[in-house]
Amino acid sequence: MxxxxxxxxxxxxxxxxxxxxxxxxxxxxxxxxxxxxxxxxxxxxxxxxxxxxxxxxxxxxxxxxxxxxxxxxxxxxxxxxxxxxxxxxxxxxxxxxxxxxxxxxxxxxxxxxxxxxxxxxxxxALGGTTGLTAWIGVRNIGKPLPGETFVVSGAAGGVGSIAGQIAKIDGARVIGIAGGPEKATFLVDTLGFDEAIDYKHEDVGERLRELAPDGLNVFFDNVGGDILDAALDNIALRARVVICGAISQYDDMSAVTGPSMYLRLAERQSRMEGFALFHFKESYAQATAELAGWLADGSLVSPxxxxxxxxxxxxxxxxxxxxxxxxxxxxxxxxxx
Ligand SMILES: NC(=O)c1ccc[n+]([C@@H]2O[C@H](COP(=O)([O-])OP(=O)(O)OC[C@H]3O[C@@H](n4cnc5c(N)ncnc54)[C@H](OP(=O)(O)O)[C@@H]3O)[C@@H](O)[C@H]2O)c1
CATH class of the missing domain: 3.90.180.10 (Medium-chain alcohol dehydrogenases, catalytic domain)
Structure with a gap:
């Protein structure tokens, strides 16, 4: 040994x-x-x-x-x-x-x-900081309804790829935001999202207005910064903005840039709510069981x-x-x- x-x-x-x-x-x-x-x-x-x-x-x-x-x-x-x-x-x-x-x-x-x-x-998919985080953010905070528009940033990453798929399972129309054309193709072709935005080559605000003219019902944010602002500018009435994380800010936590478009929350009777998975321990068993079931029946892809x-x-x-x-x-x- x-x-x-x-x-x-x-x-x-x-x-x-x-x-x-x-x-x-x-x-x-x-x-x-x-x-x-x-x-x-x-x-x-x-x-x-x-x-x-x-x-x-x-x-x-x-x-x-x-x-x-x-x-x-x-x-x-x-x-x-x-x-x-x-x-x-x-x-x-x-x-x-x-x-x-x-x-x-x-x-x-x-x-x-x-x-x-x-x-x-x-x-x-069954990990706390990945599948369970995605499940908690979607089911306990964002709560997309069938037919609603659900947008997720960091969509090709660990949490984002699963959050978007859960929203899809729940009947929402899902738009993913990720960097690069390969990731955009991956979101639609492999994960089954309805639309994708390549934030490195496209104007996120403009694309959101095109793809969701009636606004975003749920925005699940992993990135923060400019992408959060572009999403806030396009929320629908009674939208839910889920603050899962803000990776664009982590390299300098002494100068985190807050959203400048937050008054859209007031204008459109919406709310923004952050969460940390460890505040939802009571959800772990149900989340794990559902995620495992979806993995087993093939309804969840877990890259x-x-x-x-x-x-x-x-x-x-x-x-x-x-x-x-x-x-x-x-x-x-x-x-x-
Ligand atoms: N609330 C909670 O309890 C909880 C728990 C776990 C994780 N989280 C959060 O969930 C998020 C995702 O975490 P993860 O571990 O699954 O990582 P991940 O999504 O697998 O990887 C991070 C992705 O973020 C994107 N990114 C990196 N720098 C960026 C920037 N400056 N601007 C825009 N996008 C950037 C990259 O994708 P692109 O190619 O698309 O840029 C990268 O692949 C993080 O914000 C994390 O803090 C929260």
Whole structure:
């Protein structure tokens, strides 16, 4: 059995983009387990947009200290256990960190049911920060009705691709906003959205007016900034604007640009509501059951974008922030050569 853990740590706090030199790859000897501890071989590491917000010294969400292992969520398998609660071979999910082996307490991990989907799906369609987030934002906040127009930004990414499909299952007309012609084609041809807007080459406001002349009933926002303003300018009466995230703002959280078009909310009797998935724990079981059902019957497509090798973790984060990923981005935590 291997005795070395490889891990990605925060080498320095980024100013602006989180580039590869902000991270370090370190190795350490694995110690013998203490009573109660569990050792997990990490298989897949979730690349989440919110990780960027955790690299600041203070502020939004949790923070990582310089020298800390990046505390990302992952899935893996128990390979050693000094806890009566866990057996070798069990598949688990938790904040395993960007590393090849996680040594955790018995309450730091949760079992995943591989009958519902393969390990990677438990970060993707069945993952908290992906499928469950999409489900909660659509079902608990946006609540699209059949025939309503539902628009989602970051539409080809992990959360957006699933949010749009759930709205479609619920009978809405779905328009996705993403960067580049390939992603626009993917939204319509692979995910079954009704329309797509390529924000890198098209004027979002103009396209929304063309595609939704009666206005947007629900806007599910993952991006913020100019795209949020273009959407607000085009909301219908009694629209619901769901603030899931604002990736366009994460590289400089000290200068977040707020929406200048917010008075449309007053004019059109609409509301804007943010949410964080952990406030909706009571929805997890139902969301997981429905998402698993849709995966099983083929009504939900769950694209995954998997990079091979732990050492590519920094590259993966840069890839996401430059819009490289299609679907849920993760790193397969194979050790560096
Ligand atoms: N509220 C919650 O509880 C919760 C939980 C999880 C995630 N989230 C939020 O959900 C959103 C999506 O997260 P994810 O992890 O699934 O990421 P993702 O959508 O898989 O990847 C992010 C995508 O955002 C787009 N993007 C990056 N920089 C951008 C910019 N400056 N302007 C416009 N688009 C940009 C890129 O696609 P393009 O090619 O289209 O640009 C990129 O692929 C994030 O805002 C995240 O913070 C919220």
């Amino acid at each position: 291997t005795t070395i853990n490889h891990r990605v740590t925060l080498a320095r706090r980024p100013t602006g983009e989180a580039t590869a030199d902000c991270f370090a790859l370190e190795s350490e000897q694995l110690a013998k387990l203490e009573a109660g501890q569990v050792r997990v071989k990490v298989e897949y590491i979730s690349i989440d947009a919110a990780l960027r917000t955790m690299l600041y010294g203070e502020g939004y969400h949790r923070q990582f200290g310089v020298g800390d292992t990046i505390g990302s969520t992952g899935v893996g398998r128990v390979i050693d256990s000094a806890s009566p609660e866990w057996e070798v071979g069990q598949a688990v999910r938790g904040r395993l960190g960007a590393q090849t082996f996680a040594t955790v307490g018995p309450k730091d991990i949760a079992a995943v049911d591989e009958n519902l989907g393969p390990l990677s799906a438990h970060l993707g 995954e974008d998997i990079m091979e090798g732990l050492e590519r973790f920094p590259e993966a984060l840069e890839f996401m922030f430059s819009g490289g990923n299609v679907g849920k981005l993760m790193v397969h935590a194979t050790p560096p050569a």
